[in-house]
Amino acid sequence: MTTQATSPTLIRQAAVFDGSRLVAAQDVLIDGPLIAAVGAHLEASAGATVLDGAGRTLLPGLIDAHTHTTDTTQLRQALLFGITTELDMGGSAGTARRMRAAANERDDLADVRVATTGATAPGGHPCQLVELGMIEPFPTVAGPDEADAFVAARVAEGADHLKIFIEDGTAIGKPLPLMSPQTVTALIRAAHERGLRTVAHTLTRDAARQAIDCGIDGLAHAPADGPSDPALIEAAAAGGVFVVPTLTALTGMTTTPAEYELADDPRLHPYADPQWLADLDEIRTTAPAQRIGPIGVDPRHAADAALRMYQLGVPLLAGTDGTGGHGHPTTHGISYHGELALLVAAGLTPAQALTAATAAPADAFGLTDRGRIAPGLRADLLLVDGDPTRDVTALRSITALWRNGTPVERTAPRAVQTQYQIQE
Template identity: 40%
Template sequence: MSASDPSRSGFVVTNVRLFDGEKTVDRADVVVEGERITTVVPRPDAALRYHSDRYAVVDGTGATLMPGLIDSHTHPTGDALALAILFGVTTEMDMFTVPERLGNQRTLAAERNDVADIRSASTGATVLGGHPSMLIGLSFREQFPVIEGPADAARFVRDRVAEGADFIKLLIDDGTAMGHPSPTLSEEAARVVVTEAHAHGLLAVAHATSVQNTLTAVRAGVDGLVHVFMDRPPSEEVVRAVKEAGVFVIPTLVTMGSMAGELTGRAFADDVRARQFIPEPWHQNLCTCWQLGSPSSLENAMLATRALHRAGVTIVAGTDAADVGVLGTAHGVSLHQELALLVDCGLTPAEALTAATASAATSFRLPDRGYIAPGRQADLLMVDGDPTVNITDSLSIRAVWRRGQRLHRVPAP
């Protein structure tokens, strides 16, 4: 990997269309020195380009430069972080893992710039037999700690804090959305988890996929919802409750569609801009979806996303990409499909991009990324075309940088 000639102190992207995370500038120059953005000039500035002894020049003509994308709902294992960055995803928010795996992923992200960065909830707060134990098996209790009731909920949070969790995740899911009833956290226990998380200065976010579970999570005081509900169309009551609570929502439409047995990622898996970078096991994973007999629907999830967006709820982009075998997604490329689905729900292309950049960074309190501005980390994505007009241009990747280092994109074997 290299961003520029190592004899130079940095590089400048010139004459590029700039999407800074919120706003678009038709032509700009952006200067990077070391790991940081140092200058943003909202018009081509010849003086910068002439300092060839100081800056390597990257011609941005015909391209759009934007912040590196943030996938705000993932479960990275194995090669996930390396796969993610190939598609311009420079940060992943890990929503459920174990300390050993998290430690390995954090070390990888700290030492290398050819993988995405990671923030994590460590292990999510659930009950014995609750989600996601049905996806993992009978040994769940031996693998993961569980909450038995309100009395040990605070201890659970303290243990996650000791593990270095960046935020706390609750799983409030009684199985309604999937048609398979299961035990779940009580509202009382959930409220204790949220209160303890806030006492430690951490966000509390909730997995909830039904209207009733969403209302429980909101009453418990969570800061964000990491899925949108899909068991029935949105009611005025639930939209109003989410809006008044001030929470952000990560719809994860690619996973909602897969869980409903209605959506795969085949169109993106086979796209000529993506196919060569997707290893075969991940390609097969993308081209398949779950067949669970779920009573829920992608239409309900999309109607909910549209209604929440219209109400002014902050929408944040995430995929729930996990491991091969968790069908319908792959790290990196699935976020581009999610952006297209958000546009289908009524977000403008620019709003969808904000959901994967500025809104994600703001929602998860990541002050060093998500925007292109002086002092921010140089996590950057440059694409041909204009994804603020045509969202699928986000996949026309010309260059990716993490911490100022340009990624050498190598096709999968």
């Protein structure tokens, strides 16, 4: 189903956000899957398609640094909203391999990198979901002596990075067993020996500090169980970690999910998944405790911690924890625009939020071929009306989109949804 552009495309006189800064009135040439040239006055080759970028901004394709991807419909939804790469943070190994294979073959889906099976203690999070019949049983790690074999098995099943769970149940009101710090350290060491980056599920301050002290590369959530003290913020900076705040997922546990505003935005609503819109209507009438259970986290604590970490040099990565279903409104694609708005509300400038959406996740995960606009990089590109470095919601006004150099047809999902579903 992948299609390639039949001729080069020249975008003229667009403002270009290159991943870190805005440059006015640039021409950008797309040739095949790559960015061929960037400059003030490029010549259009014979047969090239020429687009007027005046009054518009060209950006790298967006990267969602925390998702859980289970079917190609989700990858299609992500792409419709400008996300050209998803970083999956754990799930079934077989499903992960199918998602990555589909994305490798088709430019009408977002690309994806996968964690496969996350590391947790026997009975630890998310084993409770196995008990509820929501996910299949999976291997766990009882002690440091099992770490090397566990990581080797993840590499064998195709993991691009390693997810480690440090979750004592505070967030969900149910005590859960934890792996020892020695086990977490051994997992990180085994992953690094095999060239894998490590990311820890850490919703609490204690969990975040343990992950940092053990040598983790990144936190999959900002600590949200209370105000973070200066020692934790400074430890994150000294430890060289990155943080994915997942503020939209945390607001989804409250009475005011970010998705309510997103679903009502006329720039976004036509491309939203119809089933998600129907589910959201039901969520609006259900209290969070009934939807999710006891809640022990507050997005305001996460936003404060993330901003203070950022101010000390900790890279922030935009990510949603997008899953969908099970009473949680956060989903693929549309929720990402809520995450960026929440990062700005927390104190980032729109330009800083755009870096969190492009260059920062590419750097954090070693994706050297994307996340910026420069000759030789992948032509994963997003053209929008207006200037999102002044108003980040301008990203919602997508006028053109390319994935791997191929123009993306942004057809409303009502007409095409079944086309993208995958059989398990």
